[in-house]
Amino acid sequence: MAKVGRKVQYERLTPVGIYLDEALRLANMSRAELARRAGMEASIVTRVCNGERTVGRNTLLEWCSFVACPEWLETLFLNAASYASREQEARAIQEAQAIVAEVLDKTFLEDSIVS
Numbered sequence: 079m080a081k082v083g084r085k086v087q088y089e090r091l092t093p094v095g096i097y098l099d100e101a102l103r104l105a106n107m108s109r110a111e112l113a114r115r116a117g118m119e120a121s122i123v124t125r126v127c128n129g130e131r132t133v134g135r136n137t138l139l140e141w142c143s144f145v146a147c148p149e150w151l152e153t154l155f156l157n158a159a160s161y162a163s164r165e166q167e168a169r170a171i172q173e174a175q176a177i178v179a180e181v182l183d184k185t186f187l188e189d190s191i192v193s
Contacts, residue, residue, distance in 0.1 A: 093158035095127030097151060098141065105145035115144045135161040 091099065102112060109127070113120040116137070123141075125131035138159055142152045153163035162170065 090128050092127065092129035094155065095129070097155035097158055098123075098127055101142065101145045101147045101151055101155065104148070104151070107145055112141060112144055116140060132159070135159075139164075 099109075102109060109123040110120040113123045116123075122131060122133070126133055135156065138156055138161065139152075141147075142155065147155065149163075149165070153165065156163045157166075
């Protein structure tokens with residue numbers, strides 16, 4: 079039988095908390111279990127859910143891996159915390175590389191014409 083904890087006060091949850099609780103529900107995991115796997119106090123997870131504390135992107139990604147968070151939910155969760163998802167980060171890197179390549183090509187062409 080699953081261990082029953084305190085009742086979640088959904089009205090206190092931030093969007094981050096709502097998405098994290100949904101990921102936990104899908105994984106059939108409690109906040110306390112997530113905290114144990116992450117090696118932290120359960121109160122930290124609760125405080126993040128309530129908007130009383132923030133954690134870094136790497137911590138949120140770690141939490142997503144612990145609960146096997148679906149990609150669509152991971153994106154919503156990270157975006158709610160003002161972080162880019164893995165897909166968004168990869169796309170931004172590709173766009174930046176394309177811009178750099180274009181600038182380098184243009185600079186090379188200009189240098190060739192001047193020489």
